[in-house]
Amino acid sequence: MKKTLFALVVALALPAAAQSPVVFAKESPRWGSFQVSVSPFSPDIDSGFPNSPAPPYATTFGTNRPLMVQGLVSKSVWMTEAGTLDLGVGVGWWQVSGQGQFTDSSGTVLRGGTTSLTIIPLQLAATYRVDWFYERFEIPLAPYVRGAILDYIWSTSGQGGTSTWVSATGTSYRGSGGTFGWSATLGLALVLDAFDTGLSRQMDYDVGINRSMLFFDFTRSGVNDFGSQNSWQLGPSYWAWSAGLLFVY
Amino acid sequence: MLRRATLLLCLLPGAALAQTTTPGATSALVTTQGSSGVANQAECGSTTSLSTWRIASSVTPVTVNGDKYRLGAATQSAGCTTSGTVPAGISQDVTATGASQVVTGVFVSAMATTASVGSCTQANDVPIVLCVYYLPAGSTTNWQLVSQGTFVFQLAIPPKPTISSVTPGDSQLSVAVAAGTATATETATKSVTYKVTCTPAAGGGAPSIGGPSNVGSVICGGLTNSTPYTVTAQAFSEANNSGAVSDVTGPSASTTPQPFLDFWQIYKGQGGVEQGGCSTGGAGALGPALALLGLLAVRRRRS
Numbered sequence: 192m193k194k195t196l197f198a199l200v201v202a203l204a205l206p207a208a209a210q211s212p213v214v215f216a217k218e219s220p221r222w223g224s225f226q227v228s229v230s231p232f233s234p235d236i237d238s239g240f241p242n243s244p245a246p247p248y249a250t251t252f253g254t255n256r257p258l259m260v261q262g263l264v265s266k267s268v269w270m271t272e273a274g275t276l277d278l279g280v281g282v283g284w285w286q287v288s289g290q291g292q293f294t295d296s297s298g299t300v301l302r303g304g305t306t307s308l309t310i311i312p313l314q315l316a317a318t319y320r321v322d323w324f325y326e327r328f329e330i331p332l333a334p335y336v337r338g339a340i341l342d343y344i345w346s347t348s349g350q351g352g353t354s355t356w357v358s359a360t361g362t363s364y365r366g367s368g369g370t371f372g373w374s375a376t377l378g379l380a381l382v383l384d385a386f387d388t389g390l391s392r393q394m395d396y397d398v399g400i401n402r403s404m405l406f407f408d409f410t411r412s413g414v415n416d417f418g419s420q421n422s423w424q425l426g427p428s429y430w431a432w433s434a435g436l437l438f439v440y
Numbered sequence: 441m442l443r444r445a446t447l448l449l450c451l452l453p454g455a456a457l458a459q460t461t462t463p464g465a466t467s468a469l470v471t472t473q474g475s476s477g478v479a480n481q482a483e484c485g486s487t488t489s490l491s492t493w494r495i496a497s498s499v500t501p502v503t504v505n506g507d508k509y510r511l512g513a514a515t516q517s518a519g520c521t522t523s524g525t526v527p528a529g530i531s532q533d534v535t536a537t538g539a540s541q542v543v544t545g546v547f548v549s550a551m552a553t554t555a556s557v558g559s560c561t562q563a564n565d566v567p568i569v570l571c572v573y574y575l576p577a578g579s580t581t582n583w584q585l586v587s588q589g590t591f592v593f594q595l596a597i598p599p600k601p602t603i604s605s606v607t608p609g610d611s612q613l614s615v616a617v618a619a620g621t622a623t624a625t626e627t628a629t630k631s632v633t634y635k636v637t638c639t640p641a642a643g644g645g646a647p648s649i650g651g652p653s654n655v656g657s658v659i660c661g662g663l664t665n666s667t668p669y670t671v672t673a674q675a676f677s678e679a680n681n682s683g684a685v686s687d688v689t690g691p692s693a694s695t696t697p698q699p700f701l702d703f704w705q706i707y708k709g710q711g712g713v714e715q716g717g718c719s720t721g722g723a724g725a726l727g728p729a730l731a732l733l734g735l736l737a738v739r740r741r742r743s
Contacts, residue, residue, distance in 0.1 A: 239713060240711075243710060246710075247710055247712065248707075250706070251703045252703070290700075291610075291705075292701055292706055293701065295698075301608070301693060301700075303608035304607075304609040304610055304700035304702065305614075306703040306704075308703055347702065349610075349703070349704070349705070350609055350612075350702070351610075354702045354705060356704055356705045356707075356708040358708070364716050365717065366702075366703075366716055367717075368715070368717045368718060369717075421713055422714055423712060423713065423714040
C-alpha cells in the first residue's frame with residue numbers, strides 16, 4: 192500500500208517538476224540593472240526672466256508638463272547584504288510644442304506657426320539601493336538614493352527647422368546645444384518578486400532577471416552648466432516625480 | 441483634361457478563372473491597368489474621353505480571312521449576349537491581327553451609353569460589363585463571345601467638407617479640414633482627398649492651392665505675409681470627382697499669415713543669455729573630462 196502511494200506521489204510530482212525546473216535552481220549572479228521611467232517635465236527657462244510679464248517659455252508652450260521618458264542601464268559595482276551600488280548611463284526623450292508669436296503694428300500679439308523644444312537628457316548616475324529589507328526580512332521595499340551628472344542635448348525648431356536668431360550686431364545664434372547639470376534623487380521601490388516568488392524564479396531562470404521593482408521617486412536637479420552666466424536653466428523648478436520599472440539582472 | 445481609360449483584356453487558354461464565357465469560347469481574365477479600368481464623372485460625360493483595350497487572345501485569328509473582334513458593353517444585370525444576333529459594337533469592328541493587340545480610341549461615352557449608365561452625375565457608382573466577340577471571317581452569324589469583364593463608372597461624389605480651424609504661419613496657412621457627412625447624393629466616403637484654396641480677400645493675386653491631402657491639416661503655402669485670405673476646401677473622391685465647396689472661412693486674423701517668431705527667437709529677443717552650442721567654461725570641460733575618465737577605465741580593464 193505504501194509503495195503504491197509513493198509511486199502515485201512521484202508520478203504526480205514529476206510532471207510538475209518538469210514544468211517548473213527553476214523551483215530548484217539557484218539564483219543567478221547579479222550583474223546590474225535596467226530601468227525605464229516617465230516623469231512630467233517642464234524646464235525652468237523662465238527663471239531667467241523674473242520681471243517679464245510674458246516670459247518666453249510659458250507664453251509659447253504654456254504650463255503643461257509633457258512626459259519625459261528615460262532609460263538607465265547600470266552595472267553593480269558594490270553588493271552587500273545591505274544594499275547595492277550601481278553606476279550607470281541613461282538616455283531619454285522629451286519634447287514640447289507650441290505656437291510662435293507676432294506683434295503687429297498696433298502692439299497686438301498674434302499667435303501662429305509651430306515651434307518646439309526637444310531635449311535628449313543624458314546622465315551618468317550612481318545609485319545606492321537598500322536591499323536589506325527584502326533580503327533579510329522579505330519586506331518588499333527598497334529605498335534608494337541617486338546622484339547624477341546630466342547633459343541635456345537640446346534643440347529648438349520653428350517652421351523652417353532648427354531655429355536661428357540674429358542679434359542687432361549681426362551675430363547668429365543657432366537654437367541647439369548641450370547644457371550640463373546635476374540631479375539628486377530620493378526614491379522607494381516596491382519589490383514585485385514578493386508577490387509571486389514562483390514567477391520571479393521563472394524569470395530568473397528564463398532571462399536572468401533577479402528582481403523586478405516598481406519605483407517612485409522625487410528628483411531635484413539643476414541644469415544650467417553649473418551656474419554659468421551664459422546658460423539657461425533646463426532643470427525644473429520643482430522636485431520632479433517619476434515612476435517606472437526596474438529590473439535587476 | 442483628356443484622360444485615357446485603359447482596359448486590359450487577356451484571353452488565356454484553359455485558365456481556371458472565374459469568368460467563363462460561352463461554351464466553346466476560351467476562359468477569359470479581364471483586368472485593369474493602373475488606376476484605369478474606371479471612369480469618373482468627367483470622363484463619363486466627355487465626348488472626347490477614350491479608352492484603350494488590350495487584348496491577348498488564345499484564338500489564332502487570320503488576317504487574310506478577315507477575322508475581327510467586336511467590342512461591346514452591357515449592363516451588369518443583363519450581361520454579355522451569348523446567342524442570337526450579335527450585338528452592335530460600341531466602335532468599329534477591329535481586325536484581329538494576332539495573339540496580342542491593342543485597340544485604342546474607344547469612346548468611354550459609348551461604353552456608358554450602350555451599357556445604359558444613364559446620368560453621369562448620379563450619386564452611385566455603376567459597374568458595367570465589357571464584351572469581346574470574335575467574328576471569324578468577319579461573319580456576324582458565326583460569332584462567339586470570347587471575353588468579358590467589368591468596368592466601373594465611379595460617379596459618386598464626396599460630401600461637402602468643413603473647415604475646423606485655420607492656423608496662420610510664416611507665408612502659409614494650416615487648414616484643418618473635417619470630412620462632411622454623407623447624404624443621399626453625396627455618397628463617396630472612401631479614399632477621399634482634400635484641396636484647400638487660399639485667395640487674397642482683397643482680390644488680385646493668384647489663389648494658392650494646398651493638397652491634395654487626406655483629412656487633417658492641409659497647408660496653403662507661398663502666401664504673402666500680412667495679407668488676409670479667404671479659405672475654402674473641396675473634397676475629391678477616389679475617382680477624382682469633386683464635391684461641393686465648403687463654406688468660406690475668413691478673412692480674419694487666423695487667415696492672415698505673419699512672420700511669426702519661434703520659441704528661440706522669442707527667448708533671445710527678450711534677452712535670453714543662452715548662447716546655444718556646446719557648454720562653455722567649467723561645464724564645457726566636463727564632457728572631455730568624462731570621456732577621459734571612460735578611456736582610462738577601459739585601459740585599466742584591458743591591462
